[in-house]
Amino acid sequence: MNIRDILKENPLVLAPMAGITDFPYRMICRELGAGLVFSEMVSVEALIREHKRTHGMLHTDPAERPVVFQIFGSKPESMADAARIVSQGAADFIDINMGCPVPKVLKSGAGSALLRDIGLAGEIMSAVVNASRIPVFVKIRLGWDANNIVAKDLARVAESAGIAAITVHGRTKAQGFSGNADWGMIRTVKDSVAIPVIGNGDVRSACDARRMLDETGCDGVMIGRAIQGNPWIFREAKQYLETGVMPPHPTDEERQAIMLRHLRDMVRLVGKDVGVREMRKHLCWYTKGLHGGAEFRTRINRLSEMADVKQEITGFFSALRSSAPVAQQV
Ligand SMILES: Cc1cc2nc3c(=O)[nH]c(=O)nc-3n(C[C@H](O)[C@H](O)[C@H](O)COP(=O)(O)O)c2cc1C
Numbered sequence: 001m002n003i004r005d006i007l008k009e010n011p012l013v014l015a016p017m018a019g020i021t022d023f024p025y026r027m028i029c030r031e032l033g034a035g036l037v038f039s040e041m042v043s044v045e046a047l048i049r050e051h052k053r054t055h056g057m058l059h060t061d062p063a064e065r066p067v068v069f070q071i072f073g074s075k076p077e078s079m080a081d082a083a084r085i086v087s088q089g090a091a092d093f094i095d096i097n098m099g100c101p102v103p104k105v106l107k108s109g110a111g112s113a114l115l116r117d118i119g120l121a122g123e124i125m126s127a128v129v130n131a132s133r134i135p136v137f138v139k140i141r142l143g144w145d146a147n148n149i150v151a152k153d154l155a156r157v158a159e160s161a162g163i164a165a166i167t168v169h170g171r172t173k174a175q176g177f178s179g180n181a182d183w184g185m186i187r188t189v190k191d192s193v194a195i196p197v198i199g200n201g202d203v204r205s206a207c208d209a210r211r212m213l214d215e216t217g218c219d220g221v222m223i224g225r226a227i228q229g230n231p232w233i234f235r236e237a238k239q240y241l242e243t244g245v246m247p248p249h250p251t252d253e254e255r256q257a258i259m260l261r262h263l264r265d266m267v268r269l270v271g272k273d274v275g276v277r278e279m280r281k282h283l284c285w286y287t288k289g290l291h292g293g294a295e296f297r298t299r300i301n302r303l304s305e306m307a308d309v310k311q312e313i314t315g316f317f318s319a320l321r322s323s324a325p326v327a328q329q330v
Pocket of ligand 1: 015016017018019040041070097098099139169200201203223224225226
């Protein structure tokens with residue numbers, strides 16, 4: 001699969017998000033319009049030790065392709081071993097995480113820590129590219145902090161190492177998620193390399209996606225936090241990019257159907273106990289801003305039986321329908 005063609009057809013990319021972009025949610029986003037989906041980050045050390053849960057994270061289905069599996073680690077040999085494992089499966093691409101700012105990941109020398117050691121970052125990229133049977137991407141931040149911006153240099157190193165595409169989150173490690181993503185720097189990276197660049201940071205609507213493409217010249221637009229409880233952002237952005245017209249927001253019926261389907265698929269994948277627990281945050285996000293949502297969220301966080309959760313969802317939407325203002329008879 002050629003990443004350039006994929007992004008040309010549909011530049012909308014689902015971000016890798018730990019605890020969120022698992023198989024059930026990737027399928028939903030893909031069906032609603034994402035052109036390319038990223039997995040949660042997977043630890044190479046756990047993968048190599050054949051950790052059962054970690055291998056479960058590699059679960060996929062032809063219907064979600066093209067799919068990118070993201071790995072994180074700090075040792076070129078382990079990264080290469082993990083790349084062999086991942087590329088023997090059904091993934092289309094491997095992505096190397098060089099942006100995660102979580103202390104536990106940094107302590108192991110992975111994620112954003114690699115922004116401070118371009119030499120090692122380059123070694124890792126070469127090792128993974130050489131070991132992998134499928135194309136390899138890298139996802140970076142701008143640098144460690146405002147005084148150490150390395151995005152342009154690192155992108156060039158990536159290109160020389162044979163990386164097929166680069167995602168740039170327009171913040172430094174020090175920023176975490178604060179401040180605004182610097183789209184100007186994404187443009188700088190785009191102008192510095194010939195490989196496709198996926199822009200990331202602060203895309204919260206279909207209009208933002210259009211603006212990111214126009215302002216940075218990037219090949220793809222990655223959407224992260226705005227997908228929480230809102231997979232329809234892909235449908236809206238896709239239609240808006242294609243026609244300039246914004247489709248209507250999801251109806252309550254669609255919202256209910258996706259919530260029930262998400263619950264069902266999650267439970268199928270990880271079992272009832274874990275599935276119901278994992279779904280709580282999603283169900284809370286899905287009902288943000290809806291009438292009666294706060295009470296729903298309090299109740300849902302106390303339930304542990306799937307049947308009760310289903311009933312709560314159905315009850316919430318029937319209450320919502322009956323509380324909606326009835327159209328005036330003329
Ligand atoms: C809860 C959460 C989990 C994340 N997990 C990952 C991850 O596993 N790998 C990764 O590269 N980035 C991860 N990110 C960063 C996002 O992929 C993305 O770069 C960031 O949220 C900026 O994009 P946004 O402004 O659209 O949210 C995560 C972000 C959040 C909020």
